[in-house]
Structure formats: structure tokens, C-alpha cells
Amino acid sequence: MDQKGIRLMEPILQGRGLVKRYGRVTALDHCDFDLYPGEILAVIGDNGAGKSSLIKAMSGAIIPDEGDVMLEGRKVRFTSPNDARREGIETVYQTLAMSPALSIADNMFMGRELRKPGIMGKVFRQLDRPRMERLAREKLTELGLMTIQNINQAVETLSGGQRQGVAVARAAAFGSKVIILDEPTAALGVKESRKVLELILDVRARGIPIILISHNMPHVFEVADRIHIHRLGKRLCVINPGDYTMSDAVAFMTGAREPETAA
Ligand SMILES: Nc1ncnc2c1ncn2[C@@H]1O[C@H](COP(=O)(O)OP(=O)(O)OP(=O)(O)O)[C@@H](O)[C@H]1O
Numbered sequence: 654m655d656q657k658g659i660r661l662m663e664p665i666l667q668g669r670g671l672v673k674r675y676g677r678v679t680a681l682d683h684c685d686f687d688l689y690p691g692e693i694l695a696v697i698g699d700n701g702a703g704k705s706s707l708i709k710a711m712s713g714a715i716i717p718d719e720g721d722v723m724l725e726g727r728k729v730r731f732t733s734p735n736d737a738r739r740e741g742i743e744t745v746y747q748t749l750a751m752s753p754a755l756s757i758a759d760n761m762f763m764g765r766e767l768r769k770p771g772i773m774g775k776v777f778r779q780l781d782r783p784r785m786e787r788l789a790r791e792k793l794t795e796l797g798l799m800t801i802q803n804i805n806q807a808v809e810t811l812s813g814g815q816r817q818g819v820a821v822a823r824a825a826a827f828g829s830k831v832i833i834l835d836e837p838t839a840a841l842g843v844k845e846s847r848k849v850l851e852l853i854l855d856v857r858a859r860g861i862p863i864i865l866i867s868h869n870m871p872h873v874f875e876v877a878d879r880i881h882i883h884r885l886g887k888r889l890c891v892i893n894p895g896d897y898t899m900s901d902a903v904a905f906m907t908g909a910r911e912p913e914t915a916a
Pocket residue numbers: 675678679680698699700701702703704705706707
């Protein structure tokens with residue numbers, strides 16, 4: 654998406670002046686952040702720069718010591734990942750939160766199982782397994798992931814790429830507003846990474862904006878619309894991948910060079 658087009662819109666998710674300290678370490682140092690509708694925003698930075706802390710603040714996994722998070726212009730205060738999920742922000746962590754022994758369908762609906770209608774309290778209502786299986790199959794088909802034949806297959810029998818695919822599909826099924834992907838291709842081979850990158854583009858084509866944390870520069874430059882460069886706990890600058898090379902980005906990231914315009 655072109656830079657001008659993005660600037661005409663209001664950010665869907667924003668961070669302003671975010672601070673997070675762990676004892677004497679300042680992981681986020683008055684950090685700003687903006688995600689615009691429909692874009693893939695990559696967040697890159699050296700090890701320990703504070704990328705994870707930033708996305709955790711956006712996804713309710715940590716509560717910032719200072720600063721504000723705004724969703725669609727409205728100040729929100731997430732005190733848990735569930736708060737963020739309820740608002741339509743889904744995060745896929747590097748360590749995929751899945752139960753390997755359970756099926757694809759069970760994993761997709763883990764924590765938000767569908768139940769059959771009943772008159773007893775919600776707790777006693779039976780799981781609506783057929784509906785969960787049907788919806789899980791629909792979601793995977795929509796995202797072109799139906800090389801997975803059997804929705805009842807245990808997740809532990811899937812390849813790394815397929816597992817990542819299920820995790821992204823789960824996020825896309827519930828993340829109505831924003832999807833955050835933390836190193837989605839880090840553990841994958843070339844072919845599997847390719848599938849996941851295609852999936853990321855598919856999700857964007859569905860209008861869902863994505864925050865992509867990655868150390869993989871070719872992947873970042875291939876799919877990102879904009880790149881947020883994080884250094885020493887804050888946003889150093891945001892670049893358009895068309896205007897810079899990967900070496901420029903790495904030089905900014907590591908401090909070997911300074912960008913012309915700051916964040
Ligand atoms: N729970 C914690 N307790 C103490 N220090 C922490 C904690 N989480 C993060 N930090 C520190 O905060 C700083 C930023 O860490 P963070 O994980 O956000 O960086 P990152 O950019 O995601 O790094 P990486 O690319 O290595 O994953 C680091 O110095 C890290 O050691």
C-alpha cells in the first residue's frame with residue numbers, strides 16, 4: 654500500500670509513550686507505534702531492542718508502566734491477552750500455544766469452544782463438535798490450507814509449516830481487527846516459510862492488518878508494506894521497503910547508520 658494512502662487513514666492500533674521497565678532494564682522507552690488498516694507492518698530490531706515487549710503491550714501480555722494503547726482511536730487498557738482477544742487482537746507467538754495431542758479443530762477453538770444450545774448453565778452445555786469441525790474446515794479452506802485433509806488429525810502429526818498455518822488460521826478466524834505474528838517463519842524450512850508468507854498475504858487480502866515481528870530480512874522486505882525499526886526500546890523510524898535496501902535497514906537497526914528522518 655502506498656505511504657500516502659496509509660497516511661490519509663486513521664491508525665487502527667496505536668501506542669503512545671509506552672514505557673516498560675524490568676528492574677533496571679528499560680525494555681520500552683517512551684515508544685510510539687502505529688498500525689494502519691489493511692497493512693502488513695513489520696517490526697524489526699536487534700536482539701533485546703524491545704520488539705517482544707512492544708507487541709506484548711499491544712496484546713495484553715504485559716501492562717506498560719506508562720503510556721497509552723489506542724484501538725480505533727479509543728484508549729484501551731488490556732490487563733490480559735484475553736482482554737485484547739475480546740477486542741479482536743489475536744497474537745501467534747513463536748512458541749505456538751497449541752495442544753499437540755488435540756485435533757486441529759480442537760486447537761482452533763481452544764478456550765472458546767462452541768456449545769450446543771441448552772437450558773442448563775453454559776458450563777453444562779455439550780460441545781458442538783460438528784459445528785466446530787465445519788467452521789475449522791471452512792477457515793482452513795478459505796486460507797488455502799486444505800492440504801490438511803483431516804480436521805480431526807492431531808496437531809502433533811502436522812509438519813512445522815502446517816502447524817504454523819493452523820495457528821495463523823486460528824488467529825484469522827478470531828482476530829477480527831489485528832493479527833500479530835511473532836517470528837512465524839523462524840523455525841520453518843524454505844517451502845514451509847513460503848506457504849506461511851502466502852498465508853500472511855491472504856490474510857491481508859481479507860482486510861486484516863498484520864504486525865509481523867521477524868529477523869528474516871528477505872521475508873520482511875517481501876511482504877511488508879512498512880517497516881517499523883526498533884532500537885533501544887523505541888521506534889527509531891518507519892521505512893518503506895521500496896525506498897531502502899536490506900543493508901540500510903540492518904544499518905539503522907544496529908546503529909551503524911542513522912536514518913535521515915526520525916520516527
Ligand atoms: N520478563 C523479563 N524480565 C526481565 N527482563 C526482561 C523481561 N522481558 C524482557 N526483558 C528485557 O527487556 C529487554 C527487551 O526485551 P525484548 O524481549 O522485548 O526484546 P526483543 O527485541 O524482542 O529481543 P529478541 O529479538 O532477542 O527476542 C531485554 O534487555 C530483555 O532482557
